[in-house]
Amino acid sequence: MRGIAAVPSYVILQPTTLCNLDCRYCYLPLRAADQRMAPEVAEATAETVNDWAAAVPRFSVVWHGGEPLAAGTGHLGRLMAPFRGVEHHVQTNATLIDDEWCEFLQARQVRVGVSLDGPEVLSRQRTNRAGRPAYEQIMRGIAALRRHAIGFAALCVVSEPRPGLAADLYAFFLGLGCHALGINIEEREGVNARSNAHPPEAVVTFWAELAAAWRADPRIELREIEWTLRYLDAELSGCADELLPRQLDPIPVVAQDGRVVLLSPELAGFSDVHYGDFASGNVLDRPLSRIVADAAGSPAGWLAEYLHGVEACRTTCPYFGFCGGGHAANRYFEDGRFDGTQTEHCRNSKIRLLEGVLAHAREPVAGES
Amino acid sequence: MRESLWLESPEPESNHDGSTERTDVADRIRGAGDGLRALVGEARRTWLARAEAGRPGAVGAPGGPGWRPFEDAFPTFYQFTNKPR
Numbered sequence: 001m002r003g004i005a006a007v008p009s010y011v012i013l014q015p016t017t018l019c020n021l022d023c024r025y026c027y028l029p030l031r032a033a034d035q036r037m038a039p040e041v042a043e044a045t046a047e048t049v050n051d052w053a054a055a056v057p058r059f060s061v062v063w064h065g066g067e068p069l070a071a072g073t074g075h076l077g078r079l080m081a082p083f084r085g086v087e088h089h090v091q092t093n094a095t096l097i098d099d100e101w102c103e104f105l106q107a108r109q110v111r112v113g114v115s116l117d118g119p120e121v122l123s124r125q126r127t128n129r130a131g132r133p134a135y136e137q138i139m140r141g142i143a144a145l146r147r148h149a150i151g152f153a154a155l156c157v158v159s160e161p162r163p164g165l166a167a168d169l170y171a172f173f174l175g176l177g178c179h180a181l182g183i184n185i186e187e188r189e190g191v192n193a194r195s196n197a198h199p200p201e202a203v204v205t206f207w208a209e210l211a212a213a214w215r216a217d218p219r220i221e222l223r224e225i226e227w228t229l230r231y232l233d234a235e236l237s238g239c240a241d242e243l244l245p246r247q248l249d250p251i252p253v254v255a256q257d258g259r260v261v262l263l264s265p266e267l268a269g270f271s272d273v274h275y276g277d278f279a280s281g282n283v284l285d286r287p288l289s290r291i292v293a294d295a296a297g298s299p300a301g302w303l304a305e306y307l308h309g310v311e312a313c314r315t316t317c318p319y320f321g322f323c324g325g326g327h328a329a330n331r332y333f334e335d336g337r338f339d340g341t342q343t344e345h346c347r348n349s350k351i352r353l354l355e356g357v358l359a360h361a362r363e364p365v366a367g368e369s
Numbered sequence: 370m371r372e373s374l375w376l377e378s379p380e381p382e383s384n385h386d387g388s389t390e391r392t393d394v395a396d397r398i399r400g401a402g403d404g405l406r407a408l409v410g411e412a413r414r415t416w417l418a419r420a421e422a423g424r425p426g427a428v429g430a431p432g433g434p435g436w437r438p439f440e441d442a443f444p445t446f447y448q449f450t451n452k453p454r
Contacts, residue, residue: 215408218415229412235398236409318394354394361405 003307004262004296005247010060011049011288012253012265013037015071015079021093021134024125025157027190027333029269031066032129037256039078041283045254046082048288053085062089064253064265069096073104080108087111091155093126094141095134102148112152114142119172125159146177153180153221161185161198161206161348170213173220180221183210185348189266189333196344203348207356212363224349228357231322240321248310250292258284260291262303266329275302275332306331306338313341323350 015037017030053059061083068076068090080088090105091113105112116138117123123135145152154173158165173181185203188196207224214222234240253265259279261268267278280303281291299307310325317323323346330345331338342351398405 211408215411218412221419226412226416229409232398232405233409233413235395236406240395321395357408358398358401358405361401361408363404 002311003247004250004299004303005245006250006293006296007052007055007289008250008252008292009056010062010249010251011045012062012064012251013042013045013079014065014254014256014268015063015068015076016066017256017269018070019065019067019093020070020095020128021067022127022129022131023157024127025159025186025192025194027187027192027266028066029191034070035256036071036075037079037254038258039082041254041256041258042079043082044258044283045288046084048283049086050082050084051289053083059086060089061086062091064091067093067096069101073100077104077108089113091115092141093134093138094145095128095137097141097144099144099148102144102150105150106148112145112150113155114138114145114152114178115155115157116142116176117157118169122165122169122172125157142176151179153182154178155182155184157184157186158206159186159194161203163202163205163209166206166210167213170210170217170220170222174217178220180223182223185345187330187333187345189329190270196348198348200347200352203352204356204359207353208360208363211357211360215360224353225357228322228354231354232357235321250296252288252292254283254288255279258282260288262292262295263306264327264329264332267332272332278302302328302332302338309339309341312339316341317346319346319351319354322354 016034017028018034018036019026019028019031022031049059049061061080063076063079069092071079088108089111092115094114094116104110115126117126120133120135123138124133126134126138128134128137142152154176156169156173158169170181185198186192186194186196188194210222211225211228214220214225231240231243234243248263250262251265253261253268255261255268259268259277259282261278262280264278271277280295283291295303306328309331313323313325314320326341326343326346328338330343331340334340334343334345
């Protein structure tokens, strides 16, 4: 069975378009504007989500931005209130986290993901609206999390993957105390038009060295390396075909105004002469369950084109078993369409990742001749 | 050393039109030497140790009961799991 599932495993909500930072690689078009989600949008979303959550052991609601905490504790609390039986997540730049926010997060058992690019020298592109690095503010927020014993994952953007970087980067996050780490090679996406083409050998070596660093001290769940190892384990065990879901998770993103974009949160807020606003509907007009089921049952427009693109990947790319097909937003923002195949993002974050881990595995183990 | 590692496993120059001769990645993995099997074995032991450690916390907390070691760490994990077989 292929295509898009009619029921997701989680939803993403945008409580505000605003971000208090202005990172140089950010893809968000409206991050300077404080367009907040109305409580009616959250209530309409919850009508469907609560039913979905009741049917499964676990269901996640992810609050993503902009900077979700820029909505303030009062407003974010009102938006969360209608949801029942879900796990809340926030992905935050941590700059606004203080004792009050920690109490808010603890009271609602919110899972926290922090965005940070490594030690100060590597975090200079995470800047405030005055163009100054936000590193100290971020670290103050993380200190508050630690003071309150709130566990957190970290997401790190790497703009220039290169040899000699990974060990220091991994050591920093070990010291930071996060329980998990994801590495995002900078993407050409949204309003970020910077090139993401890199010398292949530099990227492969970056991943190989990251694999070596993790192997030496695997206390952190290191998303890219461990997922690759999980795939390699499954391939060696002859069960790689069981690793991936039968159908794409629709991952509905509910924008602050109620519009629903499937599959790629990065497309929310954009429009195109050919594809329109990428939205499949609005929760203020139709139930979310209906929007998702209709779009999944009869994919049209860019969704249909994207599914053709996935099948093109399946038939042409030797890495499909690992990758599963290039992501919709990467295809669109790199190629201007959804039915292309290999993107720079594929090369940086999938192909060279797999090759990097394999390259590390071929290295002689210390102490062996 | 890194250069030689890279040259052993070049990515295809292009597969946009399907005309490039494809390397069978799965075959290459299955044919990899003991180094890969040792690495995967270490990873398995790490995952087992984490599960057994069962860090304290509520259901679904990191390392605790119900914790899904890959899917739960990141709200944006779909970048790796959301792909059709």
